[in-house]
Amino acid sequence: MIVRPEEVSGDIRREADVVVVGSGAGGAPVAKELAEAGYRVVVVEEGAWFRREDFDFRPSHALMRLYRDAGQTVALGLPMVILPQGMTVGGTTTVNSGTCLRVPRHVLKRWHLEYGLRDITEEELNLLYAALEEYLFVKRADPEVAGRNALLFLEGARKLGYSGGFLPRNAKDCEGYGVCPYGCPSGAKQSANVSWIPDAVRAGADVYTRCRAERVLVRGGKAMGIRGHFLDQRGRRGYRLEGSARVAVLAAGARQTPSLLMHNRICLSSGRVGENLSIHPCGGTVALLNEKTGNPKGIPQSTYVDEFAPEGIMLEGVTLPPPVMSVSLPWGGRRHAEAMRLYPYCGTFGSMISEHDSWGRVAAGPSARQPLVFYRFGPADLERLKRSLVLMAEIWFAAGARRVYTPIAGYKELTSPRDLYRLSRHRLRRWEIYGLSAYHPMGTCCMGGDPEWSVARSTGETWEVENLYICDASVLPTSLGVNP
Numbered sequence: 201m202i203v204r205p206e207e208v209s210g211d212i213r214r215e216a217d218v219v220v221v222g223s224g225a226g227g228a229p230v231a232k233e234l235a236e237a238g239y240r241v242v243v244v245e246e247g248a249w250f251r252r253e254d255f256d257f258r259p260s261h262a263l264m265r266l267y268r269d270a271g272q273t274v275a276l277g278l279p280m281v282i283l284p285q286g287m288t289v290g291g292t293t294t295v296n297s298g299t300c301l302r303v304p305r306h307v308l309k310r311w312h313l314e315y316g317l318r319d320i321t322e323e324e325l326n327l328l329y330a331a332l333e334e335y336l337f338v339k340r341a342d343p344e345v346a347g348r349n350a351l352l353f354l355e356g357a358r359k360l361g362y363s364g365g366f367l368p369r370n371a372k373d374c375e376g377y378g379v380c381p382y383g384c385p386s387g388a389k390q391s392a393n394v395s396w397i398p399d400a401v402r403a404g405a406d407v408y409t410r411c412r413a414e415r416v417l418v419r420g421g422k423a424m425g426i427r428g429h430f431l432d433q434r435g436r437r438g439y440r441l442e443g444s445a446r447v448a449v450l451a452a453g454a455r456q457t458p459s460l461l462m463h464n465r466i467c468l469s470s471g472r473v474g475e476n477l478s479i480h481p482c483g484g485t486v487a488l489l490n491e492k493t494g495n496p497k498g499i500p501q502s503t504y505v506d507e508f509a510p511e512g513i514m515l516e517g518v519t520l521p522p523p524v525m526s527v528s529l530p531w532g533g534r535r536h537a538e539a540m541r542l543y544p545y546c547g548t549f550g551s552m553i554s555e556h557d558s559w560g561r562v563a564a565g566p567s568a569r570q571p572l573v574f575y576r577f578g579p580a581d582l583e584r585l586k587r588s589l590v591l592m593a594e595i596w597f598a599a600g601a602r603r604v605y606t607p608i609a610g611y612k613e614l615t616s617p618r619d620l621y622r623l624s625r626h627r628l629r630r631w632e633i634y635g636l637s638a639y640h641p642m643g644t645c646c647m648g649g650d651p652e653w654s655v656a657r658s659t660g661e662t663w664e665v666e667n668l669y670i671c672d673a674s675v676l677p678t679s680l681g682v683n684p
Contacts, residue, residue: 202249202289202397202407205430211440214406216242219426219443220451221413221460223247224291225684226672227451228396235403242443243400243407244428246452246569247288252394255383259523262382266295273455275560275575275638278630281481282637283573284381285453289409290393292453296639297380297501298369298389299516300338301682302329315677316649317658336370336390345376347498350517352489353549356599357505357515364505367516367683370395371499378496378519411441414568416448416464416668423448423668447667454641454674455562459571461645461655462564467664472655476646477560478679479575479638480552483589484518484528486605487547487596495546496521505595512554512581512681513588515595520548528635530605530612539605547596551588552639554681556580562644575638577630585636586628593620607635640684645674 217239220227227243235241248265255262263271268287275281286292303325311317332338343351343366357364370390377385387394401407408430415427425444429437450457458474461467496519505515520528522543529539539546557578565571577585586608593604593614604614609632611623647670648654651663654677660669673684 205410205438208430208439214242214443216240216443216445218447219445220449221426222451223289223397224392225293228392230449230671231405232396232400235400235405241405244411244413244426245289245409246412249289249409252385252387255385257379259382259521266383275573277575279633279636281575289397290391293391294393295381298371299367299501299683300370303680307680311677319658337372338368338370341366341369341499341502345374346502347494349493349495349498349519349547350503352547352599354503356595359598362505362507367502367504376498378498378500380500408441418665422666449669449671451672453672454644455571457672457674458562458644459568463568467655467662469664470652470655474562474644476643477562478555478643480640481638483551483585485549485592487601488603489545489547489601492544493547495519512584514552516550516552518548518550549592553581553584555679582628590620590624608633642673642676645670646677647675
């Protein structure tokens with residue numbers, strides 16, 4: 201059963217076997233598997249519940265309804281980085297592009313060697329991945345619906361001899377509407393709100409929506425449940441929910457989970473809660489072409505170039521609807537109007553950086569729902585980000601672009617290979633780049649083999665509180681370098 205605040209007439213006290221905080225990529229699978237195994241499961245989700253018919257192709261509506269902070273969650277630093285996060289049933293899976301990649305082998309080997317996680321074996325993970333990929337209909341993006349934007353960039357990369365292809369996605373019979381980040385209107389994308397959560401509910405789980413978890417109930421060193429409040433349309437607290445359970449699972453993400461632990465003053469003995477934040481910083485380019493790209497129709501993230509993956513650079517597709525493109529361009533006035541007039545001829549593509557010398561952390565804010573995120577770019581990662589922009593511009597010119605726009609001051613418009621040479625020789629400083637976003641926050645409650653420098657065991661159970669599990673990307677000890 202999915203319960204909305206409007207259906208609640210008083211305080212609720214629930215007895216369950218397991219209470220799960222969060223209904224995204226971590227919490228939803230846990231709820232489904234345990235409910236199907238016969239356990240009584242309660243899911244607490246801060247965001248609202250939407251059906252596919254509620255997704256109306258309008259980015260402004262989606263940002264206000266489906267995202268935390270209307271999509272303007274930021275990591276403070278220089279440059280400041282936007283860190284979009286979903287806040288709805290299904291979490292960020294409802295508003296991501298659906299790309300599904302496995303943990304790279306070298307990352308797993310590092311976890312074995314440096315973090316003592318040898319019981320997470322490649323063989324076992326491959327079996328789990330195979331089962332998940334079958335359940336989520338994961339397959340390579342269909343070139344027929346990928347969109348001209350994606351195909352043009354891939355053609356340019358192949359002219360230069362760079363390796364690339366089509367990304368694996370969790371979509372069944374995708375129609376290429378081009379609005380994956382704003383809720384899939386066809387239901388093709390197998391995000392948690394159309395896969396795990398409905399299956400969990402069919403198996404008997406109850407999902408309480410627009411309900412914010414605030415307290416982790418602990419007695420005698422054991423987790424005993426969760427306490428929170430329902431929220432009205434303005435986010436004001438209403439009736440109370442208390443879920444008593446033998447096991448509590450935190451799956452609120454790498455920003456909210458450590459905040460909840462810090463405000464409850466639990467699991468803090470290692471000093472690692474909120475530390476070790478890892479993200480994938482992303483840059484973007486816009487190219488002016490001689491042919492129409494058909495944007496935003498197509499699959500926003502359907503193609504990739506992995507030639508430079510060993511350097512920590514992945515190039516992945518992106519498309520921007522007109523309202524989003526409008527706020528992404530670096531100009532105003534007539535220049536902005538002229539650029540938007542040429543929108544049908546614009547191509548877009550993005551880069552994703554695997555960190556090497558950057559660092560970040562999540563700190564306790566004024567309340568558990570308002571943690572502060574800090575992030576500092578290292579010089580090597582800043583150079584890597586600049587190189588990714590140069591590479592994308594080179595590929596766009598090979599694809600026939602007349603001009604390429606970048607987010608670097610002094611190089612906002614590139615018109616020739618000579619401009620590429622100038623940019624590649626430029627020593628980029630932090631304040632010269634703008635409009636950055638980042639995705640896949642990880643690591644703020646990292647798991648490991650030693651309680652002195654990790655928050656949770658390899659099973660996800662916290663070292664400090666028995667029967668309290670963390671099941672989200674905050675337990676991943678390092679950057680994956682790929683879309684998780």
